Amino acid sequence: MNASPPTSTLAIDVRGLTKKFGERVVVDHVDLQVAQGRICGFLGPNGSGKTTTIRMLCGLLKPDAGEGTCLGLDVLRESRAIKLQAGYMTQKFGLYEDLSIRENLDFIARLFQLPQRHAAVDEALERLGLTARQQQLAGALSGGWKQRLALAACLIHKPRLLLLDEPTAGVDPKARRDFWDEIHRLAQEGITVLVSTHYMDEAERCHELVYIAYGRVLARGTAAQVIEQAGLPPDANLEAAFVSLVAQAQDNFATP
Ligand SMILES: Nc1ncnc2c1ncn2[C@@H]1O[C@H](COP(=O)(O)OP(=O)(O)OP(=O)(O)O)[C@@H](O)[C@H]1O
Numbered sequence: 148m149n150a151s152p153p154t155s156t157l158a159i160d161v162r163g164l165t166k167k168f169g170e171r172v173v174v175d176h177v178d179l180q181v182a183q184g185r186i187c188g189f190l191g192p193n194g195s196g197k198t199t200t201i202r203m204l205c206g207l208l209k210p211d212a213g214e215g216t217c218l219g220l221d222v223l224r225e226s227r228a229i230k231l232q233a234g235y236m237t238q239k240f241g242l243y244e245d246l247s248i249r250e251n252l253d254f255i256a257r258l259f260q261l262p263q264r265h266a267a268v269d270e271a272l273e274r275l276g277l278t279a280r281q282q283q284l285a286g287a288l289s290g291g292w293k294q295r296l297a298l299a300a301c302l303i304h305k306p307r308l309l310l311l312d313e314p315t316a317g318v319d320p321k322a323r324r325d326f327w328d329e330i331h332r333l334a335q336e337g338i339t340v341l342v343s344t345h346y347m348d349e350a351e352r353c354h355e356l357v358y359i360a361y362g363r364v365l366a367r368g369t370a371a372q373v374i375e376q377a378g379l380p381p382d383a384n385l386e387a388a389f390v391s392l393v394a395q396a397q398d399n400f401a402t403p
Pocket residue numbers: 168173191192193194195196197198199200
């Protein structure tokens with residue numbers, strides 16, 4: 148008899164994820180499914196709940212309601228294990244400016260207690276093209292190089308899921324393009340990526356999109372599906388779709 152196929156290859160599979168700050172619901176029953184090896188763009192206006200959702204997915208914030216798994220691990224009960232297998236790149240550069248590139252990566256490798264620390268640092272440096280600069284201080288790097296260092300730090304423990312929160316904000320177009328080429332290489336290796344962005348050209352490079360506003364999912368699917376869900380003709384672009392979705396959400400969900 149054939150072995151039964153895996154019941155799910157979903158790297159992210161959560162339903163009803165909800166978070167309140169005080170009385171304010173900032174993430175409101177969000178369902179999110181992302182298959183392994185896919186790049187899912189997470190879009191929405193400022194303050195719509197993207198970062199809060201990402202922090203719940205990687206185990207840094209406990210949901211008030213909802214359930215599900217990341218990498219097959221329970222988001223409510225196995226947050227520690229999720230943290231060890233996911234890479235989270237925060238919006239703000241979170242590394243030490245007065246340490247060199249190599250020292251920063253070595254520090255992260257120590258935190259993860261990696262057995263082959265030196266080799267892991269070498270590999271991350273090589274992968275992101277940082278080897279020649281490894282002795283430079285992080286604080287002296289340009290935005291594009293800092294972002295590469297931050298991605299190297301995210302990858303050092305070989306995560307199977309990457310949660311990237313506006314990783315290219317303020318970075319020049321060439322550095323953004325290089326970054327996205329790397330994201331696609333990672334996805335081809337089977338790593339799943341959820342990435343928030345405000346850039347439409349980046350949204351177009353995702354396999355699928357989820358668009359939220361007021362903490363609620365307004366549309367999801369391929370770019371063509373999102374445009375259709377926004378009620379626009381097929382030749383409309385994503386920017387028009389998002390403007391239309393936000394206008395609809397304002398009518399439905401905005402509090403006066
Ligand atoms: N720790 C917190 N305490 C209280 N309110 C918070 C906290 N964290 C976030 N918020 C609020 O929750 C809402 C959603 O914030 P969040 O950072 O998740 O949005 P976002 O979609 O990531 O926004 P942006 O695109 O600007 O990064 C915002 O109004 C924010 O001010």
